[in-house]
Amino acid sequence: MFGTDRRVVVLALARMAxxxxxSFLIIVLxxxxASGELAIPGFEGRMVLGIPLTIELLIGFALSLFGFLNxxxxxxxxxxxxxxxRRKIFILFGLGVLAVTSVAYALVDTYEALLVVRG
Known part of the structure; x- marks a missing residue:
């Protein structure tokens, strides 16, 4: 495309996906x-290293988990x-994992399962 290496374009499209x-999850998660639809048994209100586990902290942890692990x-x-x-295989595998985990969000019903999918 206009003299650009195809591998760069494919990588850019993968990063865009x-x-x-x-970005969608940052709004919806x-x-x-917080809706109460997700079971968070035993987490909220506990103290970890002197820090109370609030719903806001649990949300922040779930959101940041992907970024840290990535x-x-x-x-x-x-x-x-x-x-x-074999960069192409890595990109395709990563996009496949992204697709599977995106569907998995609809199936989780506990905070622990959400953390596994997010991780």
Whole structure:
């Protein structure tokens, strides 16, 4: 496309899909957790390291979990994809995982399950 490497375009589209999915969740996930539809047994009101677990803190943890794990894993998966030379497989696998987890959000009914899907 206009002299641009196709791999760069594909990677940009994959990152766009990821960003759209996560942007949507930043709006919907707090509403879902705070709605009362999601079971949060034993978490709210507990103290961890002297910090009370409020619904806002639980929402913040669920939202930030993906970013923390993604930032941690990127250097390792990037190096692995560079070493194997199979970037396309990594991108397709990542998009597949994104699609499966996006559907899984509709199936979770506990906070723990939500954390697993978000992670």
């Amino acid at each position: 990821d960003a759209v999915a996560n 707090p509403l879902y957790i 930032s941690f894993a990127q250097p390792f998966t990037g190096r692995l994809s560079d070493r194997t030379g």
